[in-house]
Amino acid sequence: MLPVAVDAVGGDKAPKEIVEGARRAVDELAVPVLLVGPPDLVGDTRGLDLLACTEVIAMDDDPGPAVRRKKDSSLIRAAESVRDGRASAMLSAGNTGATMGSALLRMGRIKGVKRPAIATPIPVPGSTPTVLLDAGANSECQPEWLVQFAQMGSVYARERYGLDAPRVGLLSIGEEPTKGTPLVKEVHALLRDAPGVNFVGNVEGRDVMTDDVDVVVTDGFTGNVVLKTLEGGMRFVQKAIMEALTATDELRAAFDVAWPALLPLVAELDPDTHGGAMLLGVDGVCIISHGSSSATAIVNAVRVAREMVEADLVGHLAAAVAP
Amino acid sequence: MLPVAVDAVGGDKAPKEIVEGARRAVDELAVPVLLVGPPDLVGDTRGLDLLACTEVIAMDDDPGPAVRRKKDSSLIRAAESVRDGRASAMLSAGNTGATMGSALLRMGRIKGVKRPAIATPIPVPGSTPTVLLDAGANSECQPEWLVQFAQMGSVYARERYGLDAPRVGLLSIGEEPTKGTPLVKEVHALLRDAPGVNFVGNVEGRDVMTDDVDVVVTDGFTGNVVLKTLEGGMRFVQKAIMEALTATDELRAAFDVAWPALLPLVAELDPDTHGGAMLLGVDGVCIISHGSSSATAIVNAVRVAREMVEADLVGHLAAAVAP
Numbered sequence: 040m041l042p043v044a045v046d047a048v049g050g051d052k053a054p055k056e057i058v059e060g061a062r063r064a065v066d067e068l069a070v071p072v073l074l075v076g077p078p079d080l081v082g083d084t085r086g087l088d089l090l091a092c093t094e095v096i097a098m099d100d101d102p103g104p105a106v107r108r109k110k111d112s113s114l115i116r117a118a119e120s121v122r123d124g125r126a127s128a129m130l131s132a133g134n135t136g137a138t139m140g141s142a143l144l145r146m147g148r149i150k151g152v153k154r155p156a157i158a159t160p161i162p163v164p165g166s167t168p169t170v171l172l173d174a175g176a177n178s179e180c181q182p183e184w185l186v187q188f189a190q191m192g193s194v195y196a197r198e199r200y201g202l203d204a205p206r207v208g209l210l211s212i213g214e215e216p217t218k219g220t221p222l223v224k225e226v227h228a229l230l231r232d233a234p235g236v237n238f239v240g241n242v243e244g245r246d247v248m249t250d251d252v253d254v255v256v257t258d259g260f261t262g263n264v265v266l267k268t269l270e271g272g273m274r275f276v277q278k279a280i281m282e283a284l285t286a287t288d289e290l291r292a293a294f295d296v297a298w299p300a301l302l303p304l305v306a307e308l309d310p311d312t313h314g315g316a317m318l319l320g321v322d323g324v325c326i327i328s329h330g331s332s333s334a335t336a337i338v339n340a341v342r343v344a345r346e347m348v349e350a351d352l353v354g355h356l357a358a359a360v361a362p
Numbered sequence: 363m364l365p366v367a368v369d370a371v372g373g374d375k376a377p378k379e380i381v382e383g384a385r386r387a388v389d390e391l392a393v394p395v396l397l398v399g400p401p402d403l404v405g406d407t408r409g410l411d412l413l414a415c416t417e418v419i420a421m422d423d424d425p426g427p428a429v430r431r432k433k434d435s436s437l438i439r440a441a442e443s444v445r446d447g448r449a450s451a452m453l454s455a456g457n458t459g460a461t462m463g464s465a466l467l468r469m470g471r472i473k474g475v476k477r478p479a480i481a482t483p484i485p486v487p488g489s490t491p492t493v494l495l496d497a498g499a500n501s502e503c504q505p506e507w508l509v510q511f512a513q514m515g516s517v518y519a520r521e522r523y524g525l526d527a528p529r530v531g532l533l534s535i536g537e538e539p540t541k542g543t544p545l546v547k548e549v550h551a552l553l554r555d556a557p558g559v560n561f562v563g564n565v566e567g568r569d570v571m572t573d574d575v576d577v578v579v580t581d582g583f584t585g586n587v588v589l590k591t592l593e594g595g596m597r598f599v600q601k602a603i604m605e606a607l608t609a610t611d612e613l614r615a616a617f618d619v620a621w622p623a624l625l626p627l628v629a630e631l632d633p634d635t636h637g638g639a640m641l642l643g644v645d646g647v648c649i650i651s652h653g654s655s656s657a658t659a660i661v662n663a664v665r666v667a668r669e670m671v672e673a674d675l676v677g678h679l680a681a682a683v684a685p
Contacts, residue, residue: 101540164602175535178543212498212586217424220501220583244587245594260543263535264567264584265591271568272595276631279487280603283623293619300606300613308599 040071042088043344044117044126047076048095049133051331054081057132060337061087067338070345073126075113090125092116098330102136106144114138118145121323128324128344130315132332138325139176139318146323149353151362153181155320156188156259157327158195159266164307166250167200173256174316175263182225185209185256189236190359191319192254198350199317199343205253208242210261216241222258230256235359273308314339317347319356324348363394365411366667367440367449370399371418372456374654377404380455383660384410390661393668396449398436413448415439421653425459429467437461441468444646451647451667453638455655461648462499462641469646472676474685476504478643479511479582480650481518482589487630489573490523496579497639498586505548508532508579512559513682514642515577521673522666528576531565533584539564545581553579558682596631637662640670642679647671 045061047054054076061072062085074081075090094112096105106115114133118141120126131138135157143155157176160168172192177184189207196205209227211219216227218241230238242252247265257265284294306312314336315328324347328340368384370377377399384395385408397404398413417435419428429438437456441464443449454461458480466478480499483491495515500507512530519528532550534542539550541564553561565575570588580588607617629635637659638651647670651663 163598178535178541210587212501212583212590218501223583243594244590244592245597247591248595248598260535260546261584261587264533264580265587267535267567268570268588268591269567269595271566272571272592273599274568275486275571276596276599276627279627280624283627284620286623289619290623293616296612296616297607297620300609301603304599304602304606 040345040348041125041127042071042073043341044073044075044090044120044129045337045341046113046117046129046131046133047074047081048113049131049138050328052333053132056332056334057337058083058085058087060334061341063334064338064341068342068345070341072341073120075117075120077113090116090120096134096137098134100134100137102134102140105134105137106140114141115145118142122146127348128326130326130328130340130344132315132328132330132336135175135327138327142318142321142323142325146321146325149320149322149357149360151357151360152320153187154184155318156191157316158192158319159316160313161247161266161269162307162313163248163250164304167202167253168313169247169252170196170254171247171257171262171266172254172319173259173262174266175259176318177259179260180222180258182222182229185226185258186229186233187360189230189233189238189254189256191356192256193236194355194359195317195319195352196253198347198352198355202253204237206239207236207254207256208239208246208252210244210255210257210265211241212243214241214243270310277305311336312339314343317343322353324352363668363671364448364450365394365396366664367396367398367413367443367452368660368664369436369440369452369454369456370397370404371436372454372461373651375656376455379655379657380660381406381408381410383657384664386657387661387664391665391668393664395664396443398440398443400436413439413443419457419460421457423457423460425457425463428457428460429463437464438468441465445469450671451649453649453651453663453667455638455651455653455659458498458650461650465641465644465646465648469644469648472643472645472680472683474680474683475643476510477507478641479514480639481515481642482639483636484570484589484592485630485636486571486573487627490525490576491636492570492575493519493577494570494580494585494589495577495642496582496585497589498582499641500582502583503545503581505545505552508549508581509552509556510643510683512553512556512561512577512579514679515579516559517678517682518640518642518675519576521670521675521678525576527560529562530559530577530579531562531569531575533567533578533580533588534564535566537564537566593633600628634659635662637666645676647675
C-alpha cells in the first residue's frame with residue numbers, strides 16, 4: 040500500500056514521540072510511513088522517508104487563516120500527498136481545526152457530503168467502542184447534516200468494528216421524540232426514514248459509555264463537550280483512586296495486587312489505545328489524533344489508517360451518501 | 363422554621379424510602395416535615411403530618427398538561443403550601459418537568475428572573491462541588507438568560523458552599539472567546555461586564571470535575587447532557603472496577619482492604635450525597651432530587667432545604683437579579 044503521511048511536527052510530544060511511533064509502526068505493522076515536516080525541526084527521521092516542507096501550523100494558530108496562508112506547512116503538504124496519490128492516508132496529532140481545514144481544502148469533500156464530521160470512539164470496556172459524531176467539526180448544524188453523520192457513522196462502525204447494522208442513537212435529554220431542541224426533534228423525524236441507518240431513537244448522556252448503542256449522533260458543540268467531559272471525568276476518577284490507594288503501606292500492598300487486574304481497564308480508557316478520531320466526509324482517510332499522543336498512539340493510529348484504507352472506507356462512505 | 367413539604371409519592375422508591383427519609387430528617391436534623399400525597403398511596407406516615415390530596419403526577423406524565431390538569435396532585439399542593447406560607451420549601455424526587463412546572467405555576471418567578479434554571483452540584487472530591495446550571499430546565503436559551511444563570515449560580519455557590527467570589531466559567535469547546543456557538547460567543551461578551559459575576563472565561567467539559575471553576579454556565583440541553591454523561595461514566599467505571607477486582611480470591615482480598623479507603627470517594631460521587639438539584643429563580647426554595655433517591659438522599663435534601671431557607675437564598679437571588 041501507499042505510505043501513511045504522518046505530520047511529524049504536530050502534537051504536544053512532537054517530533055520525538057511521533058517519529059518514534061512512526062518507526063514502530065513500520066517495524067511492527069509493516070506499514071510504510073512518510074513523515075512530513077521541516078527537516079531541521081524533525082531532526083533524526085530514524086531512517087524513514089521525509090517529505091520536507093518549510094512551515095508548521097502551531098497548536099494555537101487560528102485554523103482558518105493558518106491553512107490559507109501556510110501553503111508549505113506539514114498539514115497542507117500531508118493532505119496534498121493524499122490528494123496526489125503519494126500517500127494513502129494522513130495523520131496528525133497537531134492543531135485539530137487546521138488538520139480538518141487542510142484535509143478539506145486539499146482532498147475536498149466526498150461527492151454529496153454536506154459537511155465532514157469528526158468521529159471519535161468512546162471506550163466501552165467489554166464491548167466495541169461507541170462512535171460519537173460530530174465530536175467537534177461543526178459547532179452549529181443543519182438537520183440534514185446530522186442525518187449524513189448518522190449514515191457516515193454507520194459505515195464507519197461497520198467497517199471499523201465489524202458491526203452488521205450498527206444501532207444509531209440521537210443524543211437528547213430524554214428518550215421521547217418530543218424532548219430536546221428543535222434541531223433534535225427535526226433530526227429525530229428524519230432519522231426514522233433515513234436509508235442505511237438502524238435508528239434506535241433518542242439516547243441520553245448516560246448511554247454513551249454503554250453497549251446499548253453503537254453510534255451516537257449529535258452536533259459538534261455537544262459532541263465535543265461530551266468527549267471532553269468524559270475525558271476529564273475518567274482522568275479525575277483514576278487520579279482519585281490512585282491517591283486513595285497509596286495513602287498507607289497496607290493500601291499500597293493491596294494496590295500492587297489490584298493494579299495488574301485494572302490495567303486492561305486503564306488501557307481501554309486511554310485515548311492512545313484507540314488511535315484517534317476519524318474525519319469522515321473528506322475524500323481520503325484523515326486521522327486526527329489526540330494532542331497528547333504518545334508513540335503508542337501513533338502506532339495505533341497508523342494501524343487504523345491501514346485498516347480503513349484497505350476496507351475502502353472512503354468508497355463505502357461515498358456510496359452511503361451518494362446524492 | 364416552617365416545615366419542608368416533601369412529595370411522598372414522587373421517585374422510583376416512593377413512598378417507602380421517601381417517608382423513611384422524611385422521618386429520619388425530623389429525627390436527625392430536627393427539621394419539621396410535611397408529607398404531601400394521597401393517604402391511601404402514602405400508607406404509614408411514620409407519625410408525620412400529611413397534606414392529603416387525591417392525584418399523583420407520574421414519572422412519565424407529560425409535564426405541561428399534567429400540572430395544568432392535576433390541580434389536586436402532590437406536586438401542585440406542595441408548591442401551594444410554600445406559596446401560602448404553610449411550608450418553607452418543597453422537595454420532590456418525582457417528575458422533574460412537573461416539579462418545575464408546579465413551582466413555576468404556584469410560586470411564580472422571582473421579580474426580574476427571565477427563566478428559572480436547574481442548578482446541580484457536580485462532585486469534586488477534595489473540593490467543593492462545581493455548580494452546573496442550567497442542567498435541564500431550558501433546552502433553548504437566550505443570551506440574557508445565561509447571564510442570569512451566572513448571577514444566580516454565583517449566589518447559590520456563595521450561600522451553599524461559602525465561596526466569597528465563586529469563579530464562573532462558560533461551557534464551550536475551547537478557551538478562546540471566538541470558539542463555540544453564536545450563543546456562547548454572545549454570552550461570553552456579556553459575562554465580562556455582568557454585575558455579581560466573577561467570570562473566568564470559557565471552560566471545557568474536562569474542567570467541570572476539577573477545582574478550577576466553581577460555577578459552570580450553559581444552556582439546559584448541553585447541561586443535561588453533561589450531567590447524564592458524567593453519571594453514566596462514573597457508574598460505568600465503578601462497575602468495571604468492581605468486576606475486575608472480584609475475579610479471583612487474591613483480588614477479592616486486595617479489594618476488601620482497598621474498599622474502605624475508596625468509600626469516601628464512592629460516597630462523594632453518589633448523587634444521593636448532595637441532596638439534589640435546586641430550581642433557582644422561582645419564588646421559594648424548590649429542590650429536585652434524583653429519581654432514584656434513597657432515604658439518605660431525602661435526609662440530605664431536607665438539610666439543604668433548611669440551609670437555603672435559613673440563608674434566605676431567595677432573597678439573595680432577588681437582590682442579584684433585581685431589574
